Amino acid sequence: MGAIMITASHLPYNRNGFKFFTNAGGLGKADIKNILERAADIYKSFTYEGLMKSKRKASESIKRVDYMTVYTSDLVKAVRKAAENIERPLEGFHIVVDAGNGAGGFFAEKVLQPLGAITSGSQFLEPDEDKTAMKAITQAVLENKADLGIIFDTDVDRSAAVDSTGHEFNRNRLIALMSAIVLEEHPGTTIVTDSVTSDGLTTFIEKKLGGKHHRFKRGYKNVIDEAVRLNSVGEESHLAIETSGHGALKENHWLDDGAYLMFLNKLASARASGIAGGSKVLTDLVEGLQEPGVAVELRLKIDQNHPDLKGGSFREYGVAVLRLLENHIESDPKLQKAPVNYEGVRASGFGGWFLLRLSLHDPVLPLNIEAASHEDAVKLGLAVSSAVKEFHALDMSALDKFIQP
Numbered sequence: 001m002g003a004i005m006i007t008a009s010h011l012p013y014n015r016n017g018f019k020f021f022t023n024a025g026g027l028g029k030a031d032i033k034n035i036l037e038r039a040a041d042i043y044k045s046f047t048y049e050g051l052m053k054s055k056r057k058a059s060e061s062i063k064r065v066d067y068m069t070v071y072t073s074d075l076v077k078a079v080r081k082a083a084e085n086i087e088r089p090l091e092g093f094h095i096v097v098d099a100g101n102g103a104g105g106f107f108a109e110k111v112l113q114p115l116g117a118i119t120s121g122s123q124f125l126e127p128d129e130d131k132t133a134m135k136a137i138t139q140a141v142l143e144n145k146a147d148l149g150i151i152f153d154t155d156v157d158r159s160a161a162v163d164s165t166g167h168e169f170n171r172n173r174l175i176a177l178m179s180a181i182v183l184e185e186h187p188g189t190t191i192v193t194d195s196v197t198s199d200g201l202t203t204f205i206e207k208k209l210g211g212k213h214h215r216f217k218r219g220y221k222n223v224i225d226e227a228v229r230l231n232s233v234g235e236e237s238h239l240a241i242e243t244s245g246h247g248a249l250k251e252n253h254w255l256d257d258g259a260y261l262m263f264l265n266k267l268a269s270a271r272a273s274g275i276a277g278g279s280k281v282l283t284d285l286v287e288g289l290q291e292p293g294v295a296v297e298l299r300l301k302i303d304q305n306h307p308d309l310k311g312g313s314f315r316e317y318g319v320a321v322l323r324l325l326e327n328h329i330e331s332d333p334k335l336q337k338a339p340v341n342y343e344g345v346r347a348s349g350f351g352g353w354f355l356l357r358l359s360l361h362d363p364v365l366p367l368n369i370e371a372a373s374h375e376d377a378v379k380l381g382l383a384v385s386s387a388v389k390e391f392h393a394l395d396m397s398a399l400d401k402f403i404q405p
């Protein structure tokens with residue numbers, strides 16, 4: 001048994017793709033390459049007649065199945081279960097949903113309403129590619145005086161939320177919230193995250209929640225595969241999650257399903273045990289998370305046609321940039337190289353940190369900087385800028401703009 005999902009994410013239309021699943025979870029790069037190569041071979045040897053024949057045969061065996069109903073009723077059941085099987089555990093809660101005109105529009109009517117929630121003020125529920133942002137959902141929560149806002153990206157593999165005061169649960173705060181919920185059930189478990197997570201998140205997971213933070217690489221499939229690998233070598237992990245909002249749970253077969261939101265269970269179970277106060281139960285869970293005053297991601301493009309590449313690939317060029325930066329850090333007493341790091345070059349200094357790495361897909365070196373103040377962030381930016389300034393194919397304009405007085 002297998003499944004294929006055609007997905008249009010936040011990326012441009014020419015990056016639409018297929019996701020392949022078996023009952024063991026999503027397939028990785030190597031398997032997908034293998035399938036596509038075999039499919040291409042089969043396709044090449046087809047005659048026109050043969051192709052038409054198999055098309056006819058396939059269309060005869062196609063059956064429409066309403067998986068959405070099965071899926072949504074499972075989601076509803078899970079929340080009811082968390083709330084001691086109360087039929088409408090979200091009764092009275094006002095939750096606005098922003099589906100960005102993507103595939104997540106079902107969530108208000110098919111999941112929240114049956115659970116008793118009021119969903120008026122929800123927006124962009126019709127499937128259609130349209131840009132939305134955290135700003136829009138925050139505004140919707142405040143305008144509607146809602147208890148909670150939930151936002152999905154267009155193919156619902158990423159989600160985030162906003163509490164009743166307009167405070168966002170995204171990026172590190174979303175990971176902190178999910179970690180708090182998962183660690184209540186699985187004390188001490190390892191939380192696998194992407195590489196751009198903050199130092200404050202590590203402190204929160206390890207000191208406040210008693211878990212282990214394994215900061216791995218960027219890419220939702222990378223964090224999921226790493227969590228699966230850890231379990232296979234005897235290190236228990238129940239959550240793999242990226243700052244991008246892709247999160248996967250062991251209990252949900254490691255699918256990066258943005259509608260499988262554990263905080264609904266939390267709201268519902270709080271209600272079942274008589275705790276009032278709307279989304280405060282969630283906000284309280286992330287109390288103590290240290291958040292930086294400044295957090296930026298600057299994307300430095302590599303000009304692939306620049307003579308400085310000397311005919312090499314942008315990857316090789318990027319690796320050379322990173323190598324030089326690493327040497328630079330080692331000789332700079334104000335910077336400390338991260339002791340454990342799986343991707344790019346990460347260093348602390350001036351009370352903050354930076355990470356320069358190669359993008360997963362693009363000829364770009366994303367630079368993340370976090371610090372208490374803009375001034376400290378600029379000092380970190382200057383350290384990077386002075387280390388890599390000889391790389392003329394690197395477009396430094398974003399960083400130059402940031403470090404300008």
Ligand SMILES: O=P(O)(O)OC[C@H]1O[C@H](O)[C@H](O)[C@@H](O)[C@@H]1O
Binds near residue numbers: 221
């Ligand atoms: O490496 P970047 O260019 O920042 O992109 C990284 C992102 O790429 C895709 O969008 C993946 O779905 C995400 O899981 C990943 O985080």
